[in-house]
Amino acid sequence: MKIKEYVESGVLEAFVLGLTSEAEERELMQLMQQHPELNSALFELEADMERIAQYMAVAPPPDMFARIENSINDLVITPDTEIMRPNEREWQQSKESENKSRYIEVEAESNYMRIHKTWKWVFAAVFILGKIFLACAIYFYLESRQAKQQLQELKTEIKVLKHP
Amino acid sequence: MKQGYKNNDLLMAEKPINLRALYDRYADELLGYILPIVSNRELAEESIVKIFTNISSLKNTLPENAYTNTRNWLMTLANNEVERLVAAKAGCKSVVDDIAYIQSHKYLNQMSDLQRRVFCGVYHHRKTTAVLADELNLPEQQVRLSLKEAFKVIREVKDEN
Numbered sequence: 001m002k003i004k005e006y007v008e009s010g011v012l013e014a015f016v017l018g019l020t021s022e023a024e025e026r027e028l029m030q031l032m033q034q035h036p037e038l039n040s041a042l043f044e045l046e047a048d049m050e051r052i053a054q055y056m057a058v059a060p061p062p063d064m065f066a067r068i069e070n071s072i073n074d075l076v077i078t079p080d081t082e083i084m085r086p087n088e089r090e091w092q093q094s095k096e097s098e099n100k101s102r103y104i105e106v107e108a109e110s111n112y113m114r115i116h117k118t119w120k121w122v123f124a125a126v127f128i129l130g131k132i133f134l135a136c137a138i139y140f141y142l143e144s145r146q147a148k149q150q151l152q153e154l155k156t157e158i159k160v161l162k163h164p
Numbered sequence: 165m166k167q168g169y170k171n172n173d174l175l176m177a178e179k180p181i182n183l184r185a186l187y188d189r190y191a192d193e194l195l196g197y198i199l200p201i202v203s204n205r206e207l208a209e210e211s212i213v214k215i216f217t218n219i220s221s222l223k224n225t226l227p228e229n230a231y232t233n234t235r236n237w238l239m240t241l242a243n244n245e246v247e248r249l250v251a252a253k254a255g256c257k258s259v260v261d262d263i264a265y266i267q268s269h270k271y272l273n274q275m276s277d278l279q280r281r282v283f284c285g286v287y288h289h290r291k292t293t294a295v296l297a298d299e300l301n302l303p304e305q306q307v308r309l310s311l312k313e314a315f316k317v318i319r320e321v322k323d324e325n
Binding site: 008009010011013014017018019044045046048049050051052053054055056057058059060061064065067068071072 | 183184187191192193195196197199200209212213214216217220221233235236237239240269270271286287290291292293305307308309310311312314315318319
């Protein structure tokens, strides 16, 4: 097949949209090695796709990423998540990862970390205990100051009694 | 990414998915892709939340094969979500039959009816050219040529601007 006929057949457009069969993809990859001009043709089509996707783009609301984060935090393994698998292989990979750990992986580049929910009770207990210790410290400090004052008064009285 | 013609900017097999970067780059495009199909802003936004939530539960890397590039991969995920809504009878519709949308869209408005049906079929509904050929009762080659012509229109509109 002549390369011009191949380009005119519309297979490059189908490839850019991810709609070619595996055999067609293999053929295209081979042809790309022999005909480097196919690379630039595909690059241009990709730019066209990007242009139209950006033209159709609709700005999401500002809180949407927060909603995604909340959804991730509340993520529970349900059959619904399995429906979304792009193909069987990725599903297997995600399933393996789910089996290894029921915790969501912490994203390396994020400034936030996720911890198990039981830690919130630990933090609450530490906070309450902290308040109790602070109250005790203030109480004993005041008691101690009062005792020192009384002691000082007693010493003064004793001095007065010894040396009237 | 499969042995593609263009290096993927955000997702690579050996690189962990950076969800925020992916969101910043593609969330608006995905919302623009889903919204004309579902015609319900709330439902479309929920779909976006679901798509990115599901991406986070993947193995933190780009699938190694079967996708031309990041955009196609995300559009495939979005299409899965749309199909789920179609199955749930959530009032999804064919974009090409939405006259108001077509008229407001400078690229689609310039296309012929066949070019538009083919382009919306492959872009919005992720149908293969073989499926479209069957639906339109045309040879697959003619459907592919219409797709090619649709891309020419996109380029001409760009050149005019």
